[in-house]
Amino acid sequence: MASESGGGAGVGAGAGASPSAGRAAFRRPIASLLAERGLETLIRLSGVSAIVFVLAIFFFIFREAAPVLFSPGFKLSEFLFSTQWFPTSVSNVRYGTLALTIGSLSVTGVAIALAVPFGLGAAIYVSEFCGPKLKETLKIVIELLAAIPSVVWGFIGLTVMSRITIALTGTPVGVNLLNGGVILALMSVPIIVSIGEDALKAVPDSYREAALAMGANRWQAVYRVLIPAARNGLLAAVLLGVGRAVGETMAVLMATGHAVNVPHSLLDSVRTLTANIAAELGEAPAGSDHYRVLFLTGTLLFIITFAVNLCADLAIRGVRRR
Amino acid sequence: MRNASFAGSAAARWIVAASLLMGGCGGQKAATPTPTATTIQVKGSDTMVNVAQAWAEEYKKVAPEVDVEVSGGGSGVGIAALEKGTIDIADASRDMKPDEIEQAKKNTGKEPKEFIVAYDALAVYVNKDNPMEEISLEQLAQIFAEGGTATKWSQVGVKIPGVSDDEIVRVSRQSSSGTYEFFREHVLNKKDFKLGSRDMNGSKEVVELVAGTKTAIGYSGMGYATPDVKMLRLSTKAGQPPVAATAANALDKSYPLARSLQMYTLGEPQGEVKKYIDWILSPAGQKIVEENGYVPLPHGQ
DSSP, X not given: OTTGGXXXXXXXXXXXXXOOHHHHHHTSOHHHHHHHHHXXXXXXXXXXXXXXXXXXXXXXXXXXXXXXXXOTTOOHXXXXXXXXXXXXXSSOOEEOOHHHHHHHHHHHHHHHHHHHHHHHHHHHIIIIISOHHHXXXXXXXXXXXXXXXXXXXXXXXIIIXXXXXXXXXXXXXXXXXXXHXXXXXXXXXXXXXXXXXXXXXXXXXXXXXXXXXXXXXHHHIIIIIIHHHTHHHHHHHHHHHHHHHHHOOHHHHHHSBOOOOOOSSTTSOBOOHHHHHHHHTTTSOTTSHHHHHHHHXXXXXXXXXXXXXXXXXXXXXXXXXX | OHHHHHHHHHHHHHHHXXXXXXXXXXXXXXXXXXXXXXXXXXXXXXXXXHHHHHHHHHHHHHOTXXXXXXXXXXXXXXXXXXXXXXXXXXXXXXXXXXXXXXXXXHHHSOOEXXXXXXEXXXXXXXXXXXXXXXXXXXXXXXXXXXXXXXXXXXXXXOOOXXXXXXXXXXXXXXXXXXXHHHHHHHTSTTOOBOTTOEEESSHHHHHHHHHHOTTEEEEEEXXXXXXXXXXXXXXXXXXXXXXXXXXXHHHTTOSTTEEEEEEEEESSOOHHHHHHHHHHHSHHHHHHHHHTTSBOOOTTO
């Protein structure tokens, strides 16, 4: 219907006389038809461009990284499985990213463990249990929380949160895995809540009514009907939250202590892949091994998220088949 | 409805991938705007960033038509930008290396020129509650270098009151820092740092972390001292008399980690850049060095 409004008054009248859109199209001027075709192509292009962009980004990052794979000073096994990261050493350069990968995964893990229950819980509360006035207030506040820039979160992590961490745990250094995880969780929760709430809202009211009519109480309706019905949307909410956590750079750079270290407890400092790229890319001479290894680290990050997304996708399909 | 939400989650995945990549590449600096005739771009050392800002602000009063833009990132970042010719002046708390000079000549056809603008004592900081007063370079290497054996304060003979876990918390700098390289060269004898140190992104952050952590030890410019931290006196070897990090000891080089702070330009500086550097070297510019806690050049240099 929207495309018809461009066709002029005569067409509008024609469409009013005969409800069938197919017959109305016969009377439309050529220009209008062409415009519609053009628009369709444009929309299709924008859709396809997402794929093109992702492939192009991957290609350019990998192109910057690829030459180092054949460099004599570089071993892929060392890159993936060694914890020794000495990119600027005078005597013995080593490019082992295992500690950084573990750092990224552990901070993300802590963040997910905190953010997913809180985020989904808050989404269910906002969508199903709270009154309309409180709901509006909560939604505005949560959206405000999502708008705080990451460097501000990092600053909070470095100053306020790290002192709280010291006070609560008695650890000597406040900038550590737990501190970074809490900051990341605070950053992901608003995303999980607002998208999760949208997903629950999209479940038709007839589902709720049917569940209640069958004698389910509100909790049973949520648990047995709404969550399964909104499954895909909720998973998207969690994935977007996780995506922010894995890709976050500035906040973790400031809040985790930036130490190349395989963590043995929640109170150890770590360094993440993203923070490492941000801290070192500026000084690495373009074209040097160090520069290319940092791009390879970017490729590694890309592969990690790709794997996470693929697993999530397969999981959804598995659930759906059952 | 099912279709709609599936499309939503598919879109979400692309957004995840894209945002991840943007996060990953966040470190790449955006291109600096093209300098006009009256803008001087200065970049580099975090040690010097405070004094460089103070110079820029004061110079605005001397020459209002000239804008001096200062940014940090570390000596390595400034030198890398100078090699590409994107800035006018690189601040550095270490000397430019021969291969960096070669690279700059190859890229721009000009020879980098060095100006020593101030002196600094690279101070070793501990928390104010730490009873330690002095340390030798050998002990520092035992604490900071790869293969060094000191990991607990008791191993260097220090008992910090009110602390149950006396593991030494090493506070270091990111690898683009000139201070990092200076410390590695003069304290660790070019050996590598022990992994697991907290690598801070600025001189000030080092002092802040040491101020908040009783068991920490770190190094930073003497200009960043606060009442919550203590500068240790340094000796080259255990048994030799320790020297305090003071202006006089930095100037006569009796302090083991005395160093110069310098500015680099491409070729002989011209026009406004030359005027700016001349002003920094003048008594007016050197007064600001002193106000920021560093050591001004001796008269007649």
